[in-house]
Amino acid sequence: MAKTTYLMAIGEAMREEMERDPSVFILGEDVANNLYGSTSNFVEDFGKERVRNTPISEGAIAGAATGAAMAGMRPIADFNIAPFMYVAMDQIVSMTAKSTYIYGGQTKVPVVMRAVMLYGNGNAAQHSDRPYPTFMTVPGLKIIAPSSAYDVKGMLKSAIRDDDPVLCFEDGNCWFTAEDLPDEEYLVPLGVADVKREGTDVTVVGIAGAVPQALAAAELLAEEGVSVEVVDPRTLAPMDTDTILASVEKTGRLVVADPAHEVCSAASQIAAVVAEHGFWHLQAPIVRVTTPQIHIPFAPPLEAPLFPSSERIAAAVRSVLE
Amino acid sequence: MAKTTYLMAIGEAMREEMERDPSVFILGEDVANNLYGSTSNFVEDFGKERVRNTPISEGAIAGAATGAAMAGMRPIADFNIAPFMYVAMDQIVSMTAKSTYIYGGQTKVPVVMRAVMLYGNGNAAQHSDRPYPTFMTVPGLKIIAPSSAYDVKGMLKSAIRDDDPVLCFEDGNCWFTAEDLPDEEYLVPLGVADVKREGTDVTVVGIAGAVPQALAAAELLAEEGVSVEVVDPRTLAPMDTDTILASVEKTGRLVVADPAHEVCSAASQIAAVVAEHGFWHLQAPIVRVTTPQIHIPFAPPLEAPLFPSSERIAAAVRSVLE
Amino acid sequence: MALSPEVLAEMYRRMLRIRLFEESAQALKTEGVIPGSIHLSIGQEAEIVGACMAVERRDYMLGNHRSHGHPIGKGAALAPLMAELLGRRTGVNQGKGGSMHLADFSVGSLGESSIVGSGIPVAAGAALAAQLRGEDRVCLCFFGDGASNEGMFHEGLNLAAIWHLPVIYLCENNGYGATTSAREVVAVTDIADRAAGYGIPGEIVDGQDVVAVHEVVTRAVERARRGEGPTLVEAKTYRYDNHAFGLHIENYRTTEEREQWLRRDPIPLLRDRLVADGVLSDDAAKTVEDEARAEVAAAVDFARTSPFPEPAEAFDHLFTVPLPARTAG
Amino acid sequence: MALSPEVLAEMYRRMLRIRLFEESAQALKTEGVIPGSIHLSIGQEAEIVGACMAVERRDYMLGNHRSHGHPIGKGAALAPLMAELLGRRTGVNQGKGGSMHLADFSVGSLGESSIVGSGIPVAAGAALAAQLRGEDRVCLCFFGDGASNEGMFHEGLNLAAIWHLPVIYLCENNGYGATTSAREVVAVTDIADRAAGYGIPGEIVDGQDVVAVHEVVTRAVERARRGEGPTLVEAKTYRYDNHAFGLHIENYRTTEEREQWLRRDPIPLLRDRLVADGVLSDDAAKTVEDEARAEVAAAVDFARTSPFPEPAEAFDHLFTVPLPARTAG
Ligand SMILES: Cc1ncc(C[n+]2csc(CCOP(=O)(O)OP(=O)(O)O)c2C)c(N)n1
Ligand SMILES: Cc1ncc(C[n+]2csc(CCOP(=O)(O)OP(=O)(O)O)c2C)c(N)n1
Numbered sequence A, B: 001m002a003k004t005t006y007l008m009a010i011g012e013a014m015r016e017e018m019e020r021d022p023s024v025f026i027l028g029e030d031v032a033n034n035l036y037g038s039t040s041n042f043v044e045d046f047g048k049e050r051v052r053n054t055p056i057s058e059g060a061i062a063g064a065a066t067g068a069a070m071a072g073m074r075p076i077a078d079f080n081i082a083p084f085m086y087v088a089m090d091q092i093v094s095m096t097a098k099s100t101y102i103y104g105g106q107t108k109v110p111v112v113m114r115a116v117m118l119y120g121n122g123n124a125a126q127h128s129d130r131p132y133p134t135f136m137t138v139p140g141l142k143i144i145a146p147s148s149a150y151d152v153k154g155m156l157k158s159a160i161r162d163d164d165p166v167l168c169f170e171d172g173n174c175w176f177t178a179e180d181l182p183d184e185e186y187l188v189p190l191g192v193a194d195v196k197r198e199g200t201d202v203t204v205v206g207i208a209g210a211v212p213q214a215l216a217a218a219e220l221l222a223e224e225g226v227s228v229e230v231v232d233p234r235t236l237a238p239m240d241t242d243t244i245l246a247s248v249e250k251t252g253r254l255v256v257a258d259p260a261h262e263v264c265s266a267a268s269q270i271a272a273v274v275a276e277h278g279f280w281h282l283q284a285p286i287v288r289v290t291t292p293q294i295h296i297p298f299a300p301p302l303e304a305p306l307f308p309s310s311e312r313i314a315a316a317v318r319s320v321l322e
Numbered sequence C, D: 001m002a003l004s005p006e007v008l009a010e011m012y013r014r015m016l017r018i019r020l021f022e023e024s025a026q027a028l029k030t031e032g033v034i035p036g037s038i039h040l041s042i043g044q045e046a047e048i049v050g051a052c053m054a055v056e057r058r059d060y061m062l063g064n065h066r067s068h069g070h071p072i073g074k075g076a077a078l079a080p081l082m083a084e085l086l087g088r089r090t091g092v093n094q095g096k097g098g099s100m101h102l103a104d105f106s107v108g109s110l111g112e113s114s115i116v117g118s119g120i121p122v123a124a125g126a127a128l129a130a131q132l133r134g135e136d137r138v139c140l141c142f143f144g145d146g147a148s149n150e151g152m153f154h155e156g157l158n159l160a161a162i163w164h165l166p167v168i169y170l171c172e173n174n175g176y177g178a179t180t181s182a183r184e185v186v187a188v189t190d191i192a193d194r195a196a197g198y199g200i201p202g203e204i205v206d207g208q209d210v211v212a213v214h215e216v217v218t219r220a221v222e223r224a225r226r227g228e229g230p231t232l233v234e235a236k237t238y239r240y241d242n243h244a245f246g247l248h249i250e251n252y253r254t255t256e257e258r259e260q261w262l263r264r265d266p267i268p269l270l271r272d273r274l275v276a277d278g279v280l281s282d283d284a285a286k287t288v289e290d291e292a293r294a295e296v297a298a299a300v301d302f303a304r305t306s307p308f309p310e311p312a313e314a315f316d317h318l319f320t321v322p323l324p325a326r327t328a329g
């Protein structure tokens, strides 16, 4: 057992799968130079053929990964920072997500598209997006947003083995959280939510970097005698809403914490599902703790208050207990 | 007074604004050739300078429109069919939507981006998208989805005069619905919902082409003694949720009909807002009538049942009255 | 290297199949039994067949919205293609795709995408897969003059060039996008000139001459198989019909222009040549024609009598491996 | 046409301002008072100033993530730029944009976008606005070698070419993207060759020589003003520092290469030339240097002592005309 950071866990997942399966390879801008530290020694160990620097051509990265996947490979396309995926939007939506369906199952598209979400660090509006809701609107994509080192390793490995396209949104604010990971190989299945903390009074669903904030809020609230259950869907599409509904059935109260912008967020989707299928269990309004519907400003005093924090989550929990 | 179709109303709005303001011009693929019938005689009347055929370069269309808007013009960018906007996604998100904010108000971006949503007609998965929820996740865009000839004319005129980027999603299933439009000029303000039919038992919020379906459902249900209030937000971002909340306060029940895919839909967003801010007025679950989270298949027997119909809406209304 | 009589006859057969398939599609669309829109390739059969027959069955191919003919060119069975046009369960895509996505993976198709230009980087990826596995496989990617203005053209060709990928990019320059002349929107006269931006060969070929196309594409295929990378081939051609069925805007082309191109209709052009060169007797040509006609008629019969899929089938094939079923969301 | 001593001195002044501004930014970043990431243009001052001084204040300009220098080149005041780097309310973008978006619209900037290549079509649009209004205004658009691989490069240049838009596309080829060599990912040796795909002139210029850049860009500007359309100019240059502050990956470049380029540092290069040619005396040069140093120091002071914006200001400027306020959504 060794302390492994979230960032290291990403590298371990890719390394193990590349060792296991020669059809796995990586392509993306600057991947051979280990820009963010998740591909240390990959070129040395796997060669430049399998760790491929691409031009700054996000559409071609997505398209080439999709074509290679259709032709039997298992590419991992590294998009660097999440908003760069917009540049490849059409390829991802029209080709990656739709090909299996359009061709009536004649092809599969086993590609993983990874990107980090950097927010809260003065990167301004073009570099700070958390765009998973944008992609959740698109059928045909499996979307994951792990919140811990354990999950990111196990889920990324599952994603690489999965026969469908998986978008993996990694949270930069989790990069340096560390935990002991098993020495033996393990997988975390896609499509299964995780109850990160059990509780009885209020359900807090957290997304990505909001999960540690929700757990911190739960600690705070425990001191106030409030028992919070924290649920992490982990896979955002298709989402394991059963686990969320079961939790709400138990607690009767729901807060959803989501670093995305409010409108059409994962939080809104979860709230809608519960308001439809869990309504009779609800004893209070469903409160969403999200980022307001404005761009991310550069200056730290403007940016800092915008994202879900343990304080904001705790306040929301208190509000549904009134 | 003359019967005007929705499609004709689009053309009238553009024509009137181009006559009024020389800074308004149109660019897009095949616009000079009046592909869909909304620019009849535009080249003759305004010249090819102001009715500009572009290459098949959606990113350049969006970017050039944005640049021209920043430099003081009022471009109308015609994207043809809505999914083609994905090709221009980064330009729309990173440049069109963000420039005013990033530059601290040093520039405005008065551009209109129009596209028709064609669905229900065997156009298959790449041509049948209703992607307004995808764009609703992005702050900085005003988004409209008119459901009647009156609204589309009045709102498109307002959009062209607006100093911010407006995406106009036109519903192909409304193209040939006709109504008498006023002879005198009129505007319909952005950001104001419209109660299309008053009622007391259930609120049905309809989006775009689901509005006529909701009105038809209301007719059906009236015969069963159920009084349905139909609300059309018209502007999807920023949305006039006050009008929706006021209606739910009155009726206590909410059905949302939205032709978009279920996940992170406009319907989900509206349900989330009401579950948060209108919870205490709700007497029943909020039911969403949407398109299931699958791609749009080609074969008519597969495609036809997928979209919200008056029957599906009526069934949902009955379910919340149980 | 002269082509054998068998190959030349096969070219004629496949071109005819395409022409007759398209004419039937047109008739069926008029009749109202084909949903959605259709884009016919009548007039472009030579470049399709010339290119497709320059590759092997194992080689990959990508088409676009105007690609009924391309799987046929590569040897696909007609019946499942026709059934797909009619949205039947026996369709090659089981009714999920329709006219703009006719793709028979069994003959090496990797899809036909109706988003202009979108196949170009995907083709690079398929070629990359072949290269990574050390397979002797190339990828033939069709797209139009209009598509050469999409960003994906640029990104795809650059990627293919730097990695020496075995791709043949075949630009079907029929002079027009939907209703917009290439002269108006493509900044160069010859799209082949764009190859200079990627340091790869750019070849221009008479797209009405199946043998010429075959020759140029064969050269590009050989280059690709030698590991020397992609080629951009521009076939000058023409579509005789509207951009899409029922789109009656024709103010952008002159009748003279159309007539001029009709005089070089690739089908009589090839027939006359084969007969003149003694490759096919008049009778043998007639036999090929009768056979093709019968094949297409059988395909139409098959399609008409095939069942539609059941509504529940709409939910199949979203994923290859669906995640555990949940209540909602 | 020889440049006047005044113009040459002003070139020197602006290049120095940029160099010193960048050095201060580097120091302030080290100190921890600049949030986010910064990308310095040290080494590239000649191409920036040479190009910017070839256009007028009324002309438009677009920059990118590495564009602290470009507004300075075009004559912007330093203090609001520096205050923006520090996220202050007095910043040119009121603290909303920061390093990757330093844009002073009062000197003709239309923004600096940190999405690689994204300014290229926007520049075409600004030029289109000028053309439509019959104004004598061109647009100067900066981007890197890496950006020349983006689809937006292709679409933007084609659009500008077909419409004869008055744009100067200035590719700052510093040999690298973030850590990837242009040799590895750009399929051509000279990016100027890509002009052939758009039927426009492609010019190569020594980016370390401010006068040479000025001359080539001036020619392109004249062409644009005559209504003859865009030019692609490739300035060969080098960034002396890391791609971004604190990014210590340098395995992709050799020290020899860097040293070679350092020998052609554009600032001493120009100074020596001006002194040798008698344009500036040693004393006069010294005065320019002292003045620039004082200006930058004053800008740093201004920035440091400026207040941060209030949190509520985050909600300003989302729209120019906000819609009526609502409860939610
Ligand atoms: C991204 C995108 N933009 C626009 C369209 C609409 N459209 C379909 S075909 C076509 C013209 C394509 O021209 P070209 O590439 O020359 O192919 P051709 O139809 O001539 O074979 C257009 C504009 C589309 N399908 N996809
Ligand atoms: C669309 C996009 N992809 C990737 C990045 C990350 N990135 C920022 S700068 C850069 C390198 C840009 O290289 P070049 O265009 O040559 O400009 P330079 O930095 O050399 O000035 C990269 C990859 C980005 N900002 N935007």
Ligand SMILES: [Mg+2]
Residues within 6 Å of the ligand: C144, C145, C146, C172, C173, C174, C175, C176, C177
């Ligand atoms: Mg064409």
Ligand SMILES: [Mg+2]
Residues within 6 Å of the ligand: D144, D145, D146, D172, D173, D174, D175, D176, D177
């Ligand atoms: Mg560079």
